[in-house]
Amino acid sequence: FWTLCGNALTPKRGVFGKTGDLQTILCVSTAKEELTYSGALNGDVYVWKGFSLVRTVAAAHGAGIFSMHACEEGFATGGRDGCIRLWDVDFKPITKIDLTEAEQGYKGPRDTEHKSSWVQE
Numbered sequence: 001f002w003t004l005c006g007n008a009l010t011p012k013r014g015v016f017g018k019t020g021d022l023q024t025i026l027c028v029s030t031a032k033e034e035l036t037y038s039g040a041l042n043g044d045v046y047v048w049k050g051f052s053l054v055r056t057v058a059a060a061h062g063a064g065i066f067s068m069h070a071c072e073e074g075f076a077t078g079g080r081d082g083c084i085r086l087w088d089v090d091f092k093p094i095t096k097i098d099l100t101e102a103e104q105g106y107k108g109p110r111d112t113e114h115k116s117s118w119v120q121e
Helices: none
Strands: 002-005 008-011 025-031 035-040 045-049 052-057 065-071 074-079 083-087 093-098
Touching: 035 065, 035 074
Parallel strands: 025 065
Antiparallel strands: 002 008, 025 035, 035 045, 045 052, 065 074, 074 083, 083 093
């Protein structure tokens, strides 16, 4: 984690504690309540409060998570496993889009119960 002090950046290591394993972090995103979310090389999502790891979303992807986006409705993550996953604000899964099985792109979720503004009609 980095803090801007005047014209300089000061580094501080995250405290993993017993909540998760020390991992290479590939992407980060911030959201409400001053939480930071990071995608790890092993496919887990780490949830941080300040410099401390407070929760792990284990096996969010089958391999490293390279991209993460937060919005009011939740999160989108993209991983080396070829999948895009949509999550609600509590990081509970909404849908999985497996791009390795898509012939010509993604057509939209079939489950209308979880339809959101991310999906355009």
